[in-house]
Amino acid sequence: MTNEQIELLWSTLKKQNNSVNLPLTTFLGYNQTTDTGTVLALFDANGYPVTTLNGIGFIAFDHTVFLCPWRGSNFWHRNIIKKDHKISVFDLNKQIYKKVYLHLVDTNGTTIEINDLLIQKIDVKRRIKITKNHTAQHILSYIIEHILNDGDMTDSVQIKTDYAFLAMNKSW
Known part of the structure; x- marks a missing residue:
């Protein structure tokens, strides 16, 4: 799914201005990477509340690790x-x-219903790699901007999924 498609789905949901009353979601992701959550609400791709979802739509859980x-x-x-x-x-x-x-979400052919118990899971190996990459990019950015470029802010580090782009664009 492209970023444009994702933005369109969010804006469609926002336009519906549904008066659904939902409890606050408890976030467990600082301490857990997997858990089972209860489905409290479902919305179809057009932003309407539904009792079952099969395909693209939105899920609200009682808690999440995401x-x-x-x-x-x-x-x-x-x-x-x-x-x-x-x-x-x-x-x-x-x-x-x-x-x-x-x-x-895209249910990929699976039907989700209100009150379903679903496992939420983060790919931990990938998360660790990205976290290390992200931290290293902050260190490199600091070095480039504060040591090599005398504190001048630059677009020196760009965070991408599988690589880092470094640009030391200070004029000497």
């Missing part, structure tokens, strides 16, 4: 599992319903 995208977390591989079926998580948002984490 972090909303920031500081490189959007590259973490997140999956929801129902029995032997893997459900792709493309994005998360906690702004539409304040502090309620909505998971943008």
Whole structure:
């Protein structure tokens, strides 16, 4: 799914202005990388509340281990599992319903229902690699900007999924 498609789905959901009353989502991701969450609400791709979801849509859980995208977390591989079926998580948002984490998913042919218990799982090996890469890029950025470039801010480090781009663009 492209970023444009993801943004379109979020804006479609926002336009519906649903008056759904949901409890705040408890975030467990600082201490856990996997857990089982209860489905509290479902929205179809058009942003309407539904009782079952099969395909692209949104899931609200009572709690989640998934972090909303920031500081490189959007590259973490997140999956929801129902029995032997893997459900792709493309994005998360906690702004539409304040502090309620909505998971943008494709159920990949699996039907999800309200009150289903689903396993939430982060790809830990990939997360560790990305976390190390992210930290190293901060160190390199600091060195380039504060030592080599005398404190001048630059676009010296770009964080990508599988590589880092360094640019030492100070004029000597």
